[in-house]
Amino acid sequence: MGWGCDLTWIDKRKVVCMQGMKAGALFGTALAGILASSVPAWAQTAGSPTDEARVKGAGTSAGGAAPMAADIFAPLAYPQPENAYRAGSGLPGPAYWQNRADYSIAARIxxxxxxxxxxxxxxxxxxxxxxxxxxxxxxxxxxxxxxxxxxxxxxxxxxxxxxxxxxxxxxxxxxxxxxxxxxxxxxxxxxxxxxxxxxxxxxxxxxxxxxxxxxxxxxxxxxxxxxxxxxxxxxxxxxxxxxxxxxxxxxxxxxxxxxxxxxxxxxxxxxxxxxxxxxxxxxxxxxxxxxxxxxxxxxxxxxxxxxxxxxxxxxxxxxxxVTDPHSHAASSGxxxxxxxxxxxxxxxxxxxxxxxxxxxxxxxxxxxxxxxxxxxxxxxxxxxxxxxxxxxxxxxxxxxxxxxxEYFSSMWFVYPWPNAINLGGYxxxxxxxxxxxxGWSDRDPELFWITTHELGHGWFPMIVGTDERRRAWMDEGFNTFIDAYASDHFNHGEFAPKQDSEFAPKTGVPADDIVPILTDANAPTLMTPADLVSERYRHSVTYFKSAYGLKLLREQILGPDRFDAAFRRYIAVWAFKHPGPSDFFRIMESEGGEDLSWFWRGWYFRNWSPNYAIAGTSYVDGDPSHGLVVHVENRGSLPLPVVLRREFSDGTHADTRIPTETWMRQKTATLTFPGGPKVTRVRLDPDHVIPDVDRADNDAEVGVH
Ligand SMILES: [Zn+2]
Incomplete structure (x- = not known):
């Protein structure tokens, strides 16, 4: 994936691209430097948690004015407080306990x-x-x-x-x-x-x-x-x-x-x-x-x-x-x-x-x-x-x-049980x-996808023992997330991308297919108790939105290196235990190394969404050789990192990644690029990797307002 290059701050309204920065540094020291210089004082100290009920713009961002940055980035109060049983790190606490039930059963049909x-x-x-x-x-x-x-x-x-x-x-x-x-x-x-x-x-x-x-x-x-x-x-x-x-x-x-x-x-x-x-x-x-x-x-x-x-x-x-009565170990009884x-x-x-x-x-x-x-x-x-x-x-x-x-074992946690069986039933x-x-009538991609999905539940919730009755998104969504990569992995992508009722059902591009849910004022949030989620939203929210949330976290926010290590740690420390949403949120922040309050709030507690726009472009002094100025406006409520692409007249392009922190104290960012070849167009999220809910304003001819 094209990570482009990162930005560094010149002043509070201007950022420039640091050319030549290695992709691996994007999620390490570069971001740490930005955080140190740009995080408001309230975010650097342990203030009292914000009451989620008081956050303005609590519904979908499509329904009215976008929430203020102070609400988007406010510290998040988790539903489950940390204590001796469940630590603030997201790990099981020193006094964690769990009861045990061993069974001996004799049954007859x-x-x-x-x-x-x-x-x-x-x-x-x-x-x-x-x-x-x-x-x-x-x-x-x-x-x-x-x-x-x-x-x-x-x-x-x-x-x-x-x-x-x-x-x-x-x-x-x-x-x-x-x-x-x-x-x-x-x-x-x-x-x-x-x-x-x-x-x-x-x-x-x-x-x-x-x-x-x-x-x-x-x-x-x-x-x-x-x-x-x-x-x-x-x-x-x-x-x-x-x-x-x-x-x-x-x-x-x-x-x-x-x-x-x-x-x-x-x-x-x-x-x-x-x-x-x-x-x-x-x-x-x-x-x-x-x-x-x-x-x-x-x-x-x-x-x-x-x-x-x-x-x-x-x-x-x-x-x-099957039709030979002599093929059995017994002949009666x-x-x-x-x-x-x-x-x-x-x-x-x-x-x-x-x-x-x-x-x-x-x-x-x-x-x-x-x-x-x-x-x-x-x-x-x-x-x-x-x-x-x-x-x-x-x-x-x-x-x-x-x-x-074998694939899930190699990626996440080694399968602990003797056998794995697929039943072709009704x-x-x-x-x-x-x-x-x-189903015995399943064929080709449907059989591959359903088999992989149901076996993926071996990890969620059979190994990581979440409460499916309350939090279906923690098993259906997490499983669907690992399934999407399994589709890419199998037989050189024979059944890729995963595109079924559970994930990216319309086009196979999740950033586009999720938009109707993000703009649906009636859609439940992921934190809605499972019994309250109607059938209409079961696949689109519980499976798809939850799975895509992890994909965004992995590919757009933390990067695969940090995400995979943190997610493996979550699985390992909670294997055969009972984590809740707060444990998951905490461990991904602690192990992943980011304050993700804005993401948990927007994607899990609300149906907030990103919406960026090109607000204007111009050449410095009207001359491409003097530099290009691009004004990017954040009209949304989920400030995911977004790529700005400059397309040059010679057919090449260059990508610049605008980090989340850009939007902590401003709605419009001004990006200034050094002089060089003539730029014909600028585009936001050119590869459709974030769910921008209004793409009509995502690209513009340079110099045309
Ligand atoms: Zn399932």
């Missing part, structure tokens, strides 16, 4: 009735400084009850629940609940269940919760979890399937927002789970299969071993196997598949007699499938019905899986740790 039944033991560890007198547990399947809160809110709910107003289940039936062996009567409220503890759970205490339950698996109208028919039998996509602990944390105690269709917030722990299915079913699940000798044939096990040495896919179950996954917030699985199954090696160090078991090669895998087969379809799925896991487009649910 009855295909005749579509009933899934199970029993589980949750070993819950209280690492908080508080004594707990109740436990709160999530009963997500109650979202399908006719009297659920989500059923009433469905018209403004997640788009994959269109049937929620007309088709229902009875939700989850709790057959029995006990704490440390003593039966308790659960108190169920919508998608939550409270268990009152006969003996309060003290700090560092541990309790065993035993629950038995069953529910009817919804049809495809279930959205994220469903059973659907294919030519060779049903596919069960099983998620949000067992009673799961709510998160108790330092910010608000129990996190008990009901499940209205947004996503999830979960603690970490180790999972052992088993699934009993008919003899001819194959189960693909989160983590690693721990009893292959019981459920796989010798041929299937040999093929898996071969896949562990192969960079290209090896068929574990072929299309011919049921089989029970055991899985283990360590240090994860959730597990899911898919089961079907219709699965074609292929796998290839993931180029990461071997991983143990469970405690005391030797390390094994890690596998990228795909399971799908024969309907998904095709050179443009699922024949390439495992290649996409392998690329996503098309939920949903992410779970170690397994994602996609």
């Amino acid at each position: 009855d295909p005749a009735t579509h009933v899934l039944s199970g029993s589980e033991t949750i070993t819950y560890t209280n690492n908080s400084p508080d004594t707990l007198d109740v436990l709160w547990i999530q009963l997500d399947q109650n979202i399908y009850r006719p009297d659920s809160r989500a059923a009433s809110a469905a018209h403004e709910s997640h788009g994959s629940h269109p049937g929620m107003t007309s088709v229902h289940t009875d939700g989850v039936v709790i057959e029995h609940a006990a704490v440390d062996g003593a039966a308790v009567t659960p108190l169920v409220s919508d998608t939550r269940m409270q268990l009152r503890l006969a003996r309060p759970l003290p700090p560092k205490g541990r309790v065993a919760v035993r629950i038995s339950w069953h529910y009817t698996v919804p049809g495809t109208w279930g959205g994220r979890t469903a059973v659907s028919d294919t030519k060779n039998g049903p596919i069960y996509e099983i998620a949000q399937w067992y009673p799961r602990m709510e998160v108790y944390d330092d910010r608000r105690g129990w996190n008990t927002l009901p499940y209205l269709g947004q996503e999830f917030f979960l603690d970490y722990g180790d999972f052992d789970y088993s699934v009993e299915v008919p003899w001819n079913y194959t189960v693909a699940g989160s983590g690693a299969l721990t009893n292959p000798n019981d459920v796989l044939t010798a041929a299937e096990r040999a093929r898996l071993a071969q896949a562990g040495r192969s960079e290209t896919r090896v068929m574990i179950r072929t299309p011919a196997d 049921t089989k029970t598949w055991h899985f283990h996954m360590a240090n994860t917030r959730d597990v899911s699985f898919a089961a079907s007699p219709a699965f074609v199954w292929d796998a290839a090696h993931i180029d990461l160090p071997d991983e143990s499938p469970g405690p005391g078991r030797p390390k094994q090669p890690r596998l990228a895998m795909s399971v799908y019905p024969v309907e998904g087969i095709g050179a443009h379809g699922w024949d390439r799925s495992t290649t996409y899986v392998k690329h996503a896991i 098309g939920a487009g949903m992410e779970y740790p170690g397994i994602v649910f996609d």
Whole structure:
């Protein structure tokens, strides 16, 4: 990218380009020098934070007069104060704690009735400084009850629940609940269940919760979890399937927002789970299969071993196997598949007699499938019905899986789990740790983009455990951000640029495609709680605007070197923990080395936008050899760095980068360039890398006002 050259101050209204400055210095000493000479006194001392509610021009900048510079650049008061649990640096504080939930689950599917039944033991560890007198547990399947809160809110709910107003289940039936062996009567409220503890759970205490339950698996109208028919039998996509602990944390105690269709917030722990299915079913699940000798044939096990040495896919179950009853390890009754996954917030699985199954090696160090078991090669895998087969379809799925896991591992944080599986189901487009649910009918770029996106959720929120229910932009947007680069990286850009409903949907140029959102007075801000964001804005704000914010931060504000180091630090220190927005804002400032109050305020707390204009040009003394003067006006509310290009009469051009600090005390900057060749035009943001909301005034013929 053309970084151009930076500016230095002559006086408060005049800047000149320092020719020959290296691009690498743009974000280092050069900017530090500008800051030292230009930052107002209030920004250099720790003044009292500005109350966001009092900042003028709080709405979209399109709706009226732009806010004043003092409001744009005022120190930002973060929603979460720093304390012993969460440090001002954005790191977990010295007293940070997090509770832990380990699960042992045995489940069974009855295909005749579509009933899934199970029993589980949750070993819950209280690492908080508080004594707990109740436990709160999530009963997500109650979202399908006719009297659920989500059923009433469905018209403004997640788009994959269109049937929620007309088709229902009875939700989850709790057959029995006990704490440390003593039966308790659960108190169920919508998608939550409270268990009152006969003996309060003290700090560092541990309790065993035993629950038995069953529910009817919804049809495809279930959205994220469903059973659907294919030519060779049903596919069960099983998620949000067992009673799961709510998160108790330092910010608000129990996190008990009901499940209205947004996503999830979960603690970490180790999972052992088993699934009993008919003899001819194959189960693909989160983590690693721990009893292959019981459920796989010798041929299937040999093929898996071969896949562990192969960079290209090896068929574990072929299309011919799917219709061959002798291709299974049993010929009647049921089989029970055991899985283990360590240090994860959730597990899911898919089961079907219709699965074609292929796998290839993931180029990461071997991983143990469970405690005391030797390390094994890690596998990228795909399971799908024969309907998904095709050179443009699922024949390439495992290649996409392998690329996503290896690429994201090399860029951001090494994938911590044994396997990664892509399921070709009816098309939920949903992410779970170690397994994602996609559509067998997806082809070419759609299959690549959805596979990469859902697996990218392995990093956000499966590794960095944010609260999806409140802050969907912290997983959907952050994931979409890393996905855009994955599209550029795969197979020499075969599917680049990423251009789908989640990112730059109209032209593939995010600076242009985001403008309708920035100028929409009704658009929610990124900080709007996820339950309040209507379907109309879910992709454009939660995914696209959030992802593009990080792209602006990386490419236009910090530069890749500083951004990547800071973002990797954010991921590393918050891996398997629960960061909030304030933690993220703080660590990117501290590690990135900039006061970003103006950017967080404008892009995340408001829908503010940049809008620069050429206000006038002239030659000094009317003579190009004496110098060129360009007046640039800031009419916007998000003062992103902007490039000014001078186009010379000989067809060449030169770029000058105008930094953010230019606009701290002035609305119009006067740039004077040394004399030289005749300049025919000047252009602001010539490459469309910032979302200037009015480009009509961005370029001008020199000397024409
Ligand atoms: Zn997503």
